[in-house]
Amino acid sequence: MKTLMMIPKLLFLCSLLSLTACVEDEEALKDALGLNDDKLELTVSPKKSDISVATNLNAIFLSFNDSVEIENITSKQIILSNPPVKFHLDQSQLEDSNILYLILDEKLQPTTKYTFFINNIRNLSTDELKSFAWEFTTLDSIDVTAPLLVSTLPLDSAIDVSNALTSIELTFNENIKLASFNDVIITPDVTGVTSIEGNKLIFKPDTSFKPNENYRLVVNYVSDLSGNILASEISVNFLTIGDSVLPTIPTLTLSSGDNSTSPSFSWNAATDASGIAYYKLKRGQHDVNNIVDYKTLSNTTLSFTDAGLETDHPYFYQLEIGDNAGNIVKSNIVTLTTPPAIVTETPVEPTPNPIVVTDPAPAPVAKSLTLTWSSPTRNSDDSCLTDLQGYSINFKDANSGYALLKTVALDSLSLNCTIDTTNSDTTCGGAKICSYQTQEFAAGTWFFKVQAVNTKGTASLDSNEASSIIN
Helix, strand or coil, rough: CHHHHHHHHHHHHHHHCCCHHHHHHHHHHHHHHHCCCCCCCCCEEEECCCCEEEECCCEEEEEEEECCHHCCCCCCHEEEEEECCCCCEEECCCHHHHHEEHHHHHCCCCCEEEEEEEEEEEEEECCCEEEEEEEECCCCCCCCCCCEEEEEEEECCEEECCCCCCCCCEEEEECCCCHHHHEEECCCCCCCEEEEEEEEEEEECCCCCCCCCEEEEEEEEEEEECCECCCEEEEEEEECCCCCCCCCCCCEEEECCCCCCCCCCECCCCCCCEEEEEEEEEEEEECCCEEEEEEECCCCCCCCCCCCCCCCCCCEEEEEECCCCCCCEEEEEEEEEEECCCCCCCCCCCECCCEEEEEEEEECCCCEEEEEEEEEEEECCCECCCCEEEEEEEEEEECCCCCCEEEEEEEECCCCCCCCCCCCCCCCCCCCEEEECCCCCCEEEEEEEEEEEEEECCCCCCCCCEEECCC
């Protein structure tokens, strides 16, 4: 199999004989005819296999889809044959549009099939060489007249064009084509889409034109389907004026949540010749004269739900609408008052009922006392005390405040409890008489209070104060 570097010789041989005589190197021929599925592609005008090319064709356009050394292409790499045609290259448009022009130096013959070859084009992305070939056939009759511009929309030099203009149209006296849409330029720069529809060239901007701006649309290399090119550029100049027509004003409605901290709003769509740019929900609190910007929404949004409002407060809502020309209108004001806060009382943890302590009696140990009390059986809410854990014993002398003497658990060996046979309340298990012997105390008067403590650590109120004298 011959390599791609051998294609120039093969193509030259084909140009002298015929393409059907080149079957000895099928793959190279496929490359030459553009049949192999490579990344690099070439767009040409006239198109491949075009059978309606005028004999007065004066230029062939070449455009590649990938990065190539297009500025290094020379006429030695290009063959136009059967019969041969003299030409020269015009590279003046390479920098701006990546288009290479072959300017024909002699007229084509009528009803003739021409074969075009371009050899050894280097793809900068893959560093591979590729060659291309295609055919076109001339017409019998000769069309030597370039297309004529019939009208423009807007009119050239118009000074009252609305900035809501949605397209620029150029109409010719016959169907047209362009070598490249890059030949359509508008200043100041406006992005958009250019299309050809029969005898019309149409430019549609992506966004609205600015008001009070001078615009200029320039088109180069317009040709008819026979390849006749207009000798000069076409331009359309116009001045836009501001759109002073206001958008329609929608009605803002409270759709739900009029007595809620999460109200929902809806509105009908506004309309405007230049198009709606946005909706903006404005909100005020307490003062209807102080409604400020709150949420900017898209031009297709027709509802909004607010959240997190303060309770028991008035709120005011209004919708602002802006069009693409900068005009702004505002809707009606919707007023609502959020409900008051719901106050829930925190349940009070029941506490054991206070206990009754009798005055301490002398203990068997010298200078010690025995405290005695009746254990509680109910809580402060009159429920049964089922989680009693122990007792806190507090003490003081005549000159100080109370301090914790001892925390005694129910199962402590130092706590002695017996059934209280004098307590008739047996519903909650019956009361007990408990006693605790203190450690040795100094001589003097001592005071005591006892608290019952449950398993949650909740203590009852202090018991009564009991006292005793130690000599």
